[in-house]
Amino acid sequence: MGVSHWGLARTVSMLGQLGVVSGTGLAAVLARRLQAGDEGGHLRRAMARFPCTEIAQRVLKRYFVEGGKPPKQPYKYTPMPRLLRHAQVDELTLLANFVEVYLAKEGHSGPIGINYLEKIQLPTLASLYGAMLAGVDYVLMGAGIPRSIPGILDAFAAGRAAEQRIEVLGASPENPFVMHFDPAWFLSSPPILRRPQFIPIVSSAVLALNLARKSNGQVNGFVVEGPTAGGHNAPPRGPLQLSDRGEPIYGERDVVEMGRMRDLGLPFWLAGGYAHRHGLARALEQGAAGIQVGTAFAFCNESGITPELKKKVLQESLAGRTDVFTDPSGSPTGFPFKVLRLAGTVADPNTYCRRKRVCDLGFLRQMYRREDGRVGYRCPAEPMVDYVRKQGLASEAHGRLCLCNGLFSTIGHGQRKANGECEPPLLTAGDDVKNLRQFLPEGASSYSAADVLRVLLNAEKASLATSQ
Numbered sequence: 001m002g003v004s005h006w007g008l009a010r011t012v013s014m015l016g017q018l019g020v021v022s023g024t025g026l027a028a029v030l031a032r033r034l035q036a037g038d039e040g041g042h043l044r045r046a047m048a049r050f051p052c053t054e055i056a057q058r059v060l061k062r063y064f065v066e067g068g069k070p071p072k073q074p075y076k077y078t079p080m081p082r083l084l085r086h087a088q089v090d091e092l093t094l095l096a097n098f099v100e101v102y103l104a105k106e107g108h109s110g111p112i113g114i115n116y117l118e119k120i121q122l123p124t125l126a127s128l129y130g131a132m133l134a135g136v137d138y139v140l141m142g143a144g145i146p147r148s149i150p151g152i153l154d155a156f157a158a159g160r161a162a163e164q165r166i167e168v169l170g171a172s173p174e175n176p177f178v179m180h181f182d183p184a185w186f187l188s189s190p191p192i193l194r195r196p197q198f199i200p201i202v203s204s205a206v207l208a209l210n211l212a213r214k215s216n217g218q219v220n221g222f223v224v225e226g227p228t229a230g231g232h233n234a235p236p237r238g239p240l241q242l243s244d245r246g247e248p249i250y251g252e253r254d255v256v257e258m259g260r261m262r263d264l265g266l267p268f269w270l271a272g273g274y275a276h277r278h279g280l281a282r283a284l285e286q287g288a289a290g291i292q293v294g295t296a297f298a299f300c301n302e303s304g305i306t307p308e309l310k311k312k313v314l315q316e317s318l319a320g321r322t323d324v325f326t327d328p329s330g331s332p333t334g335f336p337f338k339v340l341r342l343a344g345t346v347a348d349p350n351t352y353c354r355r356k357r358v359c360d361l362g363f364l365r366q367m368y369r370r371e372d373g374r375v376g377y378r379c380p381a382e383p384m385v386d387y388v389r390k391q392g393l394a395s396e397a398h399g400r401l402c403l404c405n406g407l408f409s410t411i412g413h414g415q416r417k418a419n420g421e422c423e424p425p426l427l428t429a430g431d432d433v434k435n436l437r438q439f440l441p442e443g444a445s446s447y448s449a450a451d452v453l454r455v456l457l458n459a460e461k462a463s464l465a466t467s468q
Contacts, residue, residue: 001025001404002411004115004294006042006103008302011449013110020113020140021100023127024120025363025404027089028078030096032413034060035075037068046099046106051133052186055091074416080362081122083166083177083375090126094186097130111137113199117232118144119333120363121166125181129156132193140223142201143232143335145210150198150217157195159183170369177367177375201225201271203234205260212264221267223292224256229272230295230430232335233326240328247326248336262287275432277455295430296439296452304411309425313340314446317436324431330401332364332380339401340427346406351424357383360415361404401426 001024009019030043038044044064047056063076079089097114104112114131116124118141128139132153141149148164155162161182168177183190197220202208208222227233227250237253261268270283271292283291297303299310299317316322323341330347331337339347346352359365359382368391370376378390381400388394406426408414414423438455439447 001407002029002304002413003298003407005029005304005411006100008297008300008304008449009104009112010106010108011302012297012453013104013112014108015450015453016110017453018111018113018138019104020115020138021104023097023100023114023116023131025361025408026096026100026127027081027092027123028361028363028408029411029413030059030099031063031078031092032075032408034063035065035069036413037065039068042103043099046102047095049102050095050098051191055095055186059092059095072416072420075413077360080365080377082377083122083168083179083367085180089123090181091186093123093126094130094133097127098134101131101134101136105135113138113140113196115140115142115201117142117333118146119232119335121164122179123363124149125152125162125164125179128152129181129183132156132196133191135194136196138197138199140199140201142223142225143333145207146200147211147215149200150215150219152217153195153198154217156183157193159190159192166367168367168369168375197221199223199269203227203254203256204237205257205264208261208264208266208268212266219266221269221289222261222264223269223271224261224288225292226256226270226272227254227326227336228431230298230324230338230428230433232331232333232337235336242328245325246328248328258286272430273432275430275452275456276435276438277458280456291456293452293456295432296436296456297449298429299433299436300439300452301446301448305427306410306412306425309410309427310446312342313427313429313433314436316342317433320434322429322434324429324433327399327401329399331403332366332400337401337403338428338430340429340433342427344424346401346424346426348424352401355402355424356417357381357402358405359383359386359402361408363404 004022009021013019050056114136152162163178163180166177166179199221200211201223212219236248236250241249243249267289269290269292270288274291275293275296325339325341326336327339328336341347359379365377365379368376378392380397381402384397387397405423409423409425439451
């Protein structure tokens with residue numbers, strides 16, 4: 001969420017690789033960047049290229065603050081995504097995804113992808129169309145089984161409306177809840193667009209086969225992610241067992257069968273534990289097209305994490321003190337989530353206990369069917385009394401982390417509370433965070449995206465290439 005932003009993705013792409021921006025929460029990311037003053041005018045430059053001037057002007061009027069808001073003033077909130085159509089939410093989401101991809105692609109001809117979570121469904125349609133308007137080359141999606149996405153990409157490429165079935169707890173299969181999105185709501189003559197390649201993120205060959213055979217359109221490849229990767233991990237197959245540290249135990253059943261992946265006949269990239277000098281060669285030997293790298297780029301100079309946090313994590317890594325914990329119940333999604341235990345972050349028990357629970361961004365809210373038949377919204381990380389009042393179980397809310405607020409603080413846009421304090425940050429990282437030393441040039445205290453690629457590609461140097 002804002003860590004792999006347009007600047008990092010653009011740099012990686014200009015260095016000859018696939019640069020990927022995070023599409024999670026981009027509506028609120030854009031709104032807060034505008035309120036922070038849009039240093040350099042990059043956002044406004046991209047907004048000026050959006051095909052609907054009226055939408056860009058409305059968003060500017062609503063959120064832009066010349067020179068930036070006072071440091072201790074709270075950010076203006078953005079409306080939470082909902083099942084029913086909300087013009088303000090759709091406009092901001094469309095524009096935010098367009099802006100992020102436009103800036104990542106600006107000034108070069110390298111490929112750019114965008115990464116979404118299947119678990120966050122409500123903004124998906126508007127997000128995809130905004131990214132496609134900016135010419136996104138790849139769409140990656142994990143944390144679920146995104147079988148409907150290929151058909152949506154096909155429809156949007158042809159200028160047609162699309163729909164997506166939405167997961168609502170308690171809904172009957174006979175009466176599903178469906179979201180609709182029509183490009184003609186926003187553009188009088190929707191253009192024919194280039195269809196991006198679709199790359200689901202999977203944890204098993206079985207899931208890859210399911211997506212390849214049962215999706216409503218073409219799947220173009222896979223990212224195969226292991227349990228050592230940062231962010232959300234797939235749950236272990238079979239009954240959940242925890243280690244002495246309280247982490248999920250992964251076993252032989254969770255090892256991806258590379259032979260079955262190769263048999264699919266589609267390219268795949270390996271993720272989790274490959275960010276080292278021999279990682280790419282090891283992946284290629286197994287039949288992969290390459291590797292996906294997250295943690296190494298997350299702490300490089302170009303990433304969206306605040307410089308203070310990057311410096312602190314790098315110091316911990318060099319001292320051999322990093323503590324990555326796979327939290328089985330921290331994420332509101334219910335998926336295991338890797339946190340970097342660091343004092344002052346939400347993953348620190350003392351900080352977690354002091355923080356007042358609140359859900360005011362709402363990207364990970366669950367939808368459920370209320371007793372009156374309407375849709376309700378709840379988040380296991382919201383105040384316990386509110387969650388229980390909305391038919392949730394207290395046991396489901398115990399120990400949940402507010403990923404939304406924590407990650408916004410990690411990128412320097414945390415919400416200010418009434419007393420002027422900022423929401424505490426939350427850091428996620430893969431097990432490779434302990435190996436950041438390998439990317440440091442001699443005598444340096446930080447490293448760049450080019451340094452990461454120099455090591456991973458076994459190259460003397462990595463240089464930028466541009467083409468208008």
